[in-house]
Amino acid sequence: MSVHPPPGTALPAPVVDAAVEWLVHLWSGTATVESRADWQRWRAAHPQHEQAWQHIEATNARLRGHSATGMLTAATAVSTLASPASPRRRHALRGIGGLAIGGAAAWMGYEQLPWRGWGADLRTAKGGQRSTTLPDGTRIVLNTGSALDIRYTDGLRRLLLREGEVLVATAHDPAAMPRSFVVDTPSGRIRALGTRFTVRHDGGSASNTSEVAVYEGAVELSPARQPGATVRVDAGQSARLTPAAATAPAAHTAEPAWAEGVLVASDTRLSDFVAELRRYRSGMVSVAPEVAHLRLSGVFPLADTDRILHSLAQVLPVEVRMPVRCWVRIGPLNGS
Structure with missing residues (x-):
């Protein structure tokens, strides 16, 4: 039997959750000889378990520039350095906590991490926003996890x-x-044709699509591979732009709620709501299939994503588990 499933085989969500749970445990400084033996038995119990763990090790080695085995050895060693209450122990655990965040983020995939934004003129971290006035008086607001270059010349404001x-x-x-x-x-x-509008382009999206919404004035969309196939979008309309074409404008009325610091849900599926929330929160937030279809409405303050997550359990029949801040699981009540 093969040690690993065929390349490209999707790992079941419970396997991914278990792998991250082991990761957090090993880096928490509370691992024992017995629990490390349990971890090794878990890896050996099924080829998918080992594939999941190898994925974490390989991704973290690439992200951190160090061997993941070395990180785990360091984490294991910390558990024997001193008593849990000692300053030395607390200092070591703080360092390992930072690595644990990186381990959970590994499951986002290398291309979805913000490497491409590091050299940008303006950028925001996940959960951050930034307002700027450009030399000509144009006002811009960057939303979470954004990267923007400013290229003004004598002939073009770009x-x-x-x-x-x-x-x-x-x-x-x-x-x-x-x-x-x-x-x-x-x-x-x-x-822009004298206007106020938003442009969104998710760097990790395989569809390579930009979403445009206009609130005042109008804009003209030109696909990268078909620059002559322009589409006009007026105030109160939105459209999508791909390298090949722009969609026909559709009506919309909502102002950009994120610019007011809130996330708005209007009869929204829980899975879709969480997908949007992930843009503002580091780490992993998973939704069990049994509750993904539930719907909710409300206005949620983006300044406190922990509060948003806890509020879900108050308005929906779900349980929100947060073993560590960078890892959240939303499932049915009592695990049923």
């Missing part, structure tokens, strides 16, 4: 959105020869 989301309120160009204002994404170009 923003390059590498990933994330930006709210733009354009100003009249003070230059003697007025310049066009554009936002470029990997999907194409959005040209």
Whole structure:
């Protein structure tokens, strides 16, 4: 029998959850000789268990530039350094806590981590926002996990959105020869026609799609591979832009709630709500299939994602488990 399942085989969610649970335990400093033996037995019990653990080790070695075996050896050693109450022990555990966050993040995949944003002119961390006034008076607000370059020239006012989301309120160009204002994404170009609008491009999305919503004025969308196939989007409309085409505009009325610091749900599936919440919270948040279909409505403050998670148990028949802050599981009540 093969040691590993065929490449590309999706791992069941319970296997992934168990692998991360073992990771957190081993890095917590509370592991014992017996529990480490249990961990080894778990790895040997099924090929998928070993595949899950090897994925964590390989990804963390790539992310951290050190061997994952070395990290685990260090974590194991900390459990014998001193008593749990000693300052030395607390200091070591704080360091291991940072590695545990990286281990949970490993399951997001290398391409979904914000490497591409590190060299950007403006960027925000997950959960952060940033407001800026550009030299021409244009106001922009970057949403969570965003990266943006500013490329103003004598002939063009250009923003390059590498990933994330930006709210733009354009100003009249003070230059003697007025310049066009554009936002470029990997999907194409959005040209402002005196307007206020948002552009969202999720860097980890395989669809390579940008979402555009207009609140005042209008914009013109030009696909990257079909620049002549432009589509106009007016106030109160939204559309999607891919490298090949722009969709027909659809009506929308909602203002960008995130710019007001809130996340709004309106008869939204729990799985969809959590997918949006993940944009603002580091670590893992998983939803059991048994409760993914539940729906909720409400306004939730983005400044406190822990509060959002705990409130779910008050409005839905779900249990929210949070072994550590970087790892949350939402499932049915009493595990039923």
